Structures are given as C-alpha cells and as structure tokens.
Amino acid sequence: MMHQAAVSLGVPTRFLAENSDDPAAQVSPDVTIGSARSANDLRNFGRSCAVMTFEHEVVDLDGIATVDCLVRPSPAALAVVADKLSMRAAVAAAGAPGPPHVAATSVEAISAARADWGRIVVKLARGGYDGRGVFIDPSDAVVAELVTRSPLLVEPMVPFRRELAVIVARRPAPADGGLAEVAVYDPVHTVQHDGQCAEVRAGEVDAATALAAQRIATQLAERLDIVGLLAVELFQLDDGPLLVNELAVRPHNTGHHTIDACVTSQFENHLRAVCDLPLGATALRSPAVMVNIVGNDNGDDPRDYLAPALAAHRDARIHLYGKHARPQRKVGHVTVCADSLDIAAERAWQVVEALHGSMDAAPNRRRQ
Amino acid sequence: MMHQAAVSLGVPTRFLAENSDDPAAQVSPDVTIGSARSANDLRNFGRSCAVMTFEHEVVDLDGIATVDCLVRPSPAALAVVADKLSMRAAVAAAGAPGPPHVAATSVEAISAARADWGRIVVKLARGGYDGRGVFIDPSDAVVAELVTRSPLLVEPMVPFRRELAVIVARRPAPADGGLAEVAVYDPVHTVQHDGQCAEVRAGEVDAATALAAQRIATQLAERLDIVGLLAVELFQLDDGPLLVNELAVRPHNTGHHTIDACVTSQFENHLRAVCDLPLGATALRSPAVMVNIVGNDNGDDPRDYLAPALAAHRDARIHLYGKHARPQRKVGHVTVCADSLDIAAERAWQVVEALHGSMDAAPNRRRQ
Numbered sequence: 001m002m003h004q005a006a007v008s009l010g011v012p013t014r015f016l017a018e019n020s021d022d023p024a025a026q027v028s029p030d031v032t033i034g035s036a037r038s039a040n041d042l043r044n045f046g047r048s049c050a051v052m053t054f055e056h057e058v059v060d061l062d063g064i065a066t067v068d069c070l071v072r073p074s075p076a077a078l079a080v081v082a083d084k085l086s087m088r089a090a091v092a093a094a095g096a097p098g099p100p101h102v103a104a105t106s107v108e109a110i111s112a113a114r115a116d117w118g119r120i121v122v123k124l125a126r127g128g129y130d131g132r133g134v135f136i137d138p139s140d141a142v143v144a145e146l147v148t149r150s151p152l153l154v155e156p157m158v159p160f161r162r163e164l165a166v167i168v169a170r171r172p173a174p175a176d177g178g179l180a181e182v183a184v185y186d187p188v189h190t191v192q193h194d195g196q197c198a199e200v201r202a203g204e205v206d207a208a209t210a211l212a213a214q215r216i217a218t219q220l221a222e223r224l225d226i227v228g229l230l231a232v233e234l235f236q237l238d239d240g241p242l243l244v245n246e247l248a249v250r251p252h253n254t255g256h257h258t259i260d261a262c263v264t265s266q267f268e269n270h271l272r273a274v275c276d277l278p279l280g281a282t283a284l285r286s287p288a289v290m291v292n293i294v295g296n297d298n299g300d301d302p303r304d305y306l307a308p309a310l311a312a313h314r315d316a317r318i319h320l321y322g323k324h325a326r327p328q329r330k331v332g333h334v335t336v337c338a339d340s341l342d343i344a345a346e347r348a349w350q351v352v353e354a355l356h357g358s359m360d361a362a363p364n365r366r367r368q
Numbered sequence: 369m370m371h372q373a374a375v376s377l378g379v380p381t382r383f384l385a386e387n388s389d390d391p392a393a394q395v396s397p398d399v400t401i402g403s404a405r406s407a408n409d410l411r412n413f414g415r416s417c418a419v420m421t422f423e424h425e426v427v428d429l430d431g432i433a434t435v436d437c438l439v440r441p442s443p444a445a446l447a448v449v450a451d452k453l454s455m456r457a458a459v460a461a462a463g464a465p466g467p468p469h470v471a472a473t474s475v476e477a478i479s480a481a482r483a484d485w486g487r488i489v490v491k492l493a494r495g496g497y498d499g500r501g502v503f504i505d506p507s508d509a510v511v512a513e514l515v516t517r518s519p520l521l522v523e524p525m526v527p528f529r530r531e532l533a534v535i536v537a538r539r540p541a542p543a544d545g546g547l548a549e550v551a552v553y554d555p556v557h558t559v560q561h562d563g564q565c566a567e568v569r570a571g572e573v574d575a576a577t578a579l580a581a582q583r584i585a586t587q588l589a590e591r592l593d594i595v596g597l598l599a600v601e602l603f604q605l606d607d608g609p610l611l612v613n614e615l616a617v618r619p620h621n622t623g624h625h626t627i628d629a630c631v632t633s634q635f636e637n638h639l640r641a642v643c644d645l646p647l648g649a650t651a652l653r654s655p656a657v658m659v660n661i662v663g664n665d666n667g668d669d670p671r672d673y674l675a676p677a678l679a680a681h682r683d684a685r686i687h688l689y690g691k692h693a694r695p696q697r698k699v700g701h702v703t704v705c706a707d708s709l710d711i712a713a714e715r716a717w718q719v720v721e722a723l724h725g726s727m728d729a730a731p732n733r734r735r736q
Contacts, residue, residue: 008372306377306645315631322378
C-alpha cells in the first residue's frame with residue numbers, strides 16, 4: 001500500500017524485505033532482502049537511501065541509530081513506542097491521559113496490583129502485537145512464566161464504552177523553530193474480536209469526542225517529535241473521557257479505510273511527511289467501514305474466492321496483501337463507503353464472508 | 369496505474385515494456401523488455417501469460433493474432449480501432465451515429481469532398497494520436513504529402529457544442545449466449561487544447577445526454593464484442609445529438625479522474641473485465657476535474673516542482689507517470705474533487721501551473 005502511494009507521487013522507493021515473497025517484494029521492483037532486526041542489514045540498506053521509514057516496529061533499535069541516512073520517525077521515537085512502559089511514561093510526560101499502570105517484574109508485584117484493582121490486565125512490555133502479549137486476569141502460574149519473558153505492564157481493567165483510534169501525520173519541524181505541519185484524520189471507532197482489530201467505523205464519532213482525540217494525537221506527535229504517522233488508540237470511558245491505550249508510529253490498521261474513504265490516504269501522508277513534502281487533506285469523503293480479512297482455521301485462502309467476493313457487493317473495495325492465510329493473520333481488508341455505517345458494515349462483512357467461502361454470500365464460488 | 373490497481377486485487381501482472389525506464393517498468397517487479405510492435409516479442413511474452421491486454425494501441429496486429437494466451441480485447445477489436453476508416457465503418461454497422469465521412473487516397477478525392485462540404489478535416493487513418501495526424505482544412509500541398517503516408521479519412525468540420533467521452537467496461541460474454549456484464553461510467557466533458565485533451569469535467573453532463581451517450585457506448589461494446597474497456601469520444605451538436613468521433617479499447621485519458629472520483633477506477637474495471645471477474649461500481653462520488661500535466665517548451669520537469677504543487681492545494685490528487693517532460697507529452701495528471709466544477713477546475717489548474725514552476729501559485733518553489 002505504501003508502494004501504491006509512492007507510485008502516484010513518483011517518489012522512488014526501495015524496500016527492505018525479509019523474504020522475496022513478502023508483500024512489498026511481490027509488487028515493487030527495487031527490493032533488498034534483509035532484516036530490520038539486523039543492525040548490519042539496516043546499515044547496508046541505509047547507504048542507498050535518502051530517508052528510511054518503517055511499516056512495522058520489529059526493528060533493531062540500536063542498529064537503527066547507526067544508519068547513515070535520515071530515519072523518520074527518529075530512532076528515539078521508535079524506541080519509545082517499542083516498549084509499553086516507556087510509551088506509558090512518554091504519554092504521561094506529554095500531559096496526555098492514560099490508564100493507571102505499574103511496571104512489574106515479579107509475581108508478587110502483580111499480586112499487589114490485583115489486590116488494589118481487582119481485575120487486571122497484564123501486558124508484555126515488548127513484543128506484543130494484535131492482542132498477543134495481552135493477558136486478562138492471568139493466573140499466578142501464567143504470571144510466573146510471563147515475568148521470565150519481559151518486563152510487564154500491569155493495569156486495571158478499564159471499563160471503557162468503546163475503543164477509538166486517531167491518526168496524525170507530521171512533517172519535520174522547520175529549522176527556524178516554528179511549528180511542524182500536521183494533518184489529523186477523523187477518529188474512528190474500532191471493534192476488536194479476540195483482542196484483534198476486526199472492524200473500523202469511520203464517521204461515527206461525535207464532534208466533541210473527535211476534537212478531544214485529535215488534540216491528544218496532535219499534542220503527542222509534537223511532544224514526541226514524530227515525523228511520519230502517529231496512530232493513537234484510545235479507550236473512551238462510559239462517561240466520555242479518553243485514555244491513551246497504544247501508540248504506533250507507522251501506517252496503522254485503523255487507518256486502512258483512508259485509502260478509499262479519505263481525500264489523502266494514510267500511506268500517502270506518511271510518505272509526504274517523511275519526505276518533508278506538504279501534507280494532503282485528511283477529510284473523510286463518506287462514512288465508511290473497514291473489515292479485516294483474517295485467515296481462518298479451515299485453511300481456505302481468501303484469494304481463491306475473489307470472484308464471489310467481488311460479486312457480493314459492487315461498492316466494496318477489496319485489498320489483498322499477497323499473504324498466505326494462516327489462522328488469525330491479517331491478509332487483507334475490505335472497505336465499503338455508504339451514507340449509513342450499518343449498511344456499510346453489513347456489506348463489508350458480506351464481502352469478507354464471501355472471501356471465506358460462505359455459500360450464502362457466494363453461491364457461485366465453485367466456479368473458481 | 370494498471371499496476372496499482374492490480375496490487376489491490378492481488379492479480380499478478382507482468383509487463384511488456386520497450387525500455388527499462390518505461391513507466392510500468394519503473395514500478396513493477398515483473399517486466400519483460402520487448403516491443404508490442406514485434407510479433408516475436410508478443411508471442412514469447414504470451415507464453416507466460418494467462419491473459420494479455422493493452423494500455424496503448426501501437427500493437428503488431430498480425431502478431432497479436434498468433435499469441436498462445438487469451439487476448440482481451442480481441443485482436444479483431446484491436447484491428448477495428450487501429451484504423452479510423454474501419455472504426456467509422458464499424459460504428460455505422462453497429463447502428464451508432466457518426467459524422468459524414470469518405471475515404472480518400474488522392475488529392476482529387478479530397479478536393480471533391482471540399483467542394484461538397486466547405487471546411488473539412490483530414491485524418492490519417494492509421495497512426496494518429498493526441499491530435500497528431502489530424503489536419504483542419506489542409507492545403508493541396510499538405511494533402512499531396514499526406515496521401516503518400518496513409519489512407520485518409522475526410523469529414524466535414526462538425527459544428528459541435530462540446531466534446532464528451534464515456535467509458536464502458538465489459539466482461540466476456542457467457543458461454544450460454546447470455547448478455548455479458550457491463551459497467552458504464554458517467555460521461556465527461558472533455559476540453560481540448562491544440563487537439564489534445566487538456567481538461568476532463570466529470571459531473572457536468574445532463575441526465576438525458578448522459579443516458580444517450582451511455583447507450584451508444586454499451587451498444588458499441590456489445591456489437592464489437594469488446595472485453596475490457598471501450599472509451600467512446602463523442603461530439604455533441606449544438607442542438608443536442610451525439611456523434612461518435614473516436615474509439616479506444618483500453619484505459620483512456622478521459623477516465624483518469626475515475627481513480628480519485630469514482631468507486632472503482634477504470635484501471636481496476638479493465639483488469640476485472642479481462643480477468644472475467646465481476647465489475648465494480650462506476651458511480652461518480654463527487655464532481656471532479658482532471659487536468660493533464662503536459663511537458664512544456666522550457667524544458668522544466670514537473671517532478672522538480674512536486675513540493676510547491678502539493679502545497680498549492682491540499683485536496684489535489686497528483687499522479688506522475690515517471691516520464692521525461694518533452695514538449696506536448698502527457699507526463700501526469702491532477703484530479704480535484706469539489707462540489708463545484710468551476711472550483712475544482714480552478715484548483716486543478718493552479719496545481720498544474722505550480723508543477724510548471726509558476727511563481728504565483730508556488731512562491732516557495734526555489735526551496736526545491
């Protein structure tokens with residue numbers, strides 16, 4: 001998706017990919033095989049780049065600080081978000097609201113938190129992703145194992161009404177000390193299934209909440225001196241206030257609808273920001289729902305059901321990533337724009353079900 | 369642009385390009401260097417394809433009939449549109465309206481047409497493009513030279529009010545003899561400068577005219593058994609009726625706005641059609657104006673003015689093709705969506721002027 005955005009602007013891209021069948025390597029002509037977890041690979045790759053940026057956070061943080069080209073967002077920003085404890089500290093230091101939390105490295109510390117808060121959530125400070133590394137009210141036996149793997153972040157269960165996300169793009173700060181250009185998207189309502197983002201609803205959040213979320217994101221981007229995208233995931237409490245739950249400094253799953261629903265996609269604005277080019281309008285052109293296409297347990301490949309999925313609704317925008325459909329793996333997404341969010345969601349899910357071979361949605365699938 | 373569309377659907381593409389710096393070769397990983405004007409290159413290329421299609425019409429028509437894979441649109445359809453005389457005959461045979469015309473191979477025949485019609489237009493039957501090969505009221509000396517180059521199509525000057533274009537996508541006809549699925553876009557008003565399309569206005573054409581144009585395009589696609597896209601350029605006469613001027617069987621300049629202004633782009637629908645996949649909705653999401661970025665005489669390269677152009681309007685969608693900016697060469701386009709077509713046009717031209725280094729639109733261009 002980054003490559004598609006770069007093609008339109010004529011920005012030449014080179015991708016560092018671990019394997020020749022990685023998504024970017026399948027669709028772009030200039031690919032270096034190597035790992036962002038290797039300082040050596042990063043340094044070699046950086047020699048041929050003007051600017052280096054990232055679409056994931058599995059990066060050697062010491063190595064990235066040693067490359068020769070511009071790195072945007074900065075190694076410091078990458079380091080802050082790579083560790084949930086440092087991220088929580090940075091959010092607090094920036095004056096943004098977050099849930100109560102403690103760091104823990106022992107079973108005893110977690111027992112103490114449980115005694116204070118009742119139900120708790122325990123998160124690996126490093127390496128979690130898509131609900132992995134998050135444990136709700138874990139047993140002492142699980143905790144005893146977790147403390148051997150990573151420092152832990154412990155929080156009370158937050159009684160939230162819904163989860164929101166907001167993305168802001170930010171250019172480098174000008175040399176004269178002025179404010180950097182930012183462009184912030186409308187916040188979305190994100191619906192999780194099994195701890196993983198399943199559905200994103202754009203155009204649902206009321207104006208007051210949207211403004212509050214946008215202020216938090218903009219403030220964090222400035223205080224953390226982010227260049228590129230900052231995605232902020234938030235809890236909205238029952239009575240309205242927002243708490244920052246997660247940060248990411250890259251194009252984010254909760255912004256994939258921007259490709260089809262906004263004037264400028266998150267990918268294009270990320271590229272513009274890291275290339276220090278003027279940012280594009282973020283306006284939502286229509287209410288929209290994005291649903292992730294996730295591998296299921298029966299081994300079916302959604303790519304085999306493209307025809308019935310396209311037939312399921314003519315308005316649906318299908319994006320497949322060229323990934324094999326392992327269970328729980330995100331292998332694509334579907335966005336539907338419609339005046340009504342419920343209609344958009346119904347259509348998007350119908351198409352996703354067709355991609356999983358549902359006979360109801362796709363009686364003709366066997367033609368494939 | 370075809371590659372960008374293919375990436376989303378996960379349709380694997382391979383491009384035949386004459387040079388390694390051709391636009392498609394710059395952005396896609398699977399490129400064969402060769403010429404569509406060579407029967408041998410087409411045959412070799414076809415051996416590795418399931419379906420072959422085209423984004424231009426400079427194709428060896430004998431060679432294309434000998435390749436081993438599916439060719440969509442068919443070699444017969446490519447041949448019809450490659451020659452303006454056969455195209456006019458096919459339009460008439462399909463029952464669609466066209467201007468009066470005669471074939472001519474001599475100065476005398478053209479003098480006779482001039483005597484009948486007054487002002488005439490003489491067109492090379494083969495090899496014209498973007499206004500090249502079209503001669504308004506040519507002198508006898510010019511005519512004497514033209515008849516040595518190609519059979520000629522001679523027509524009276526048509527007193528048209530405006531030029532329109534309409535694009536229809538069509539899948540292969542089903543084996544059971546039923547009707548093939550078609551999807552037709554809203555007609556656009558096309559504005560020519562020096563015989564070349566300069567500006568496309570989408571959302572301007574009244575409903576009755578739109579329906580008439582769409583009927584003509586659909587009827588032609590069916591009668592010519594087009595698979596893929598058919599672009600129909602039309603004259604609208606002062607009193608309303610439409611005459612077919614040109615046909616193209618590929619993604620067309622008058623449909624570039626569909627990338628940003630329609631639910632499904634012409635490129636995606638072309639791919640869907642030639643892959644026999646269900647077509648996407650063609651609905652125009654907003655009035656839109658597309659302006660071509662054309663190389664000018666001062667040798668400036670629009671790519672050098674990307675930053676001031678992006679700054680010129682945040683809503684503008686800029687598409688650069690990776691082409692060197694020779695005079696009169698189309699090297700990109702800009703689309704702006706807005707509720708008002710005049711506002712969209714003003715913004716789009718402002719961005720195009722910034723890409724040509726206008727100081728008014730882009731006082732900061734020297735920062736580049």
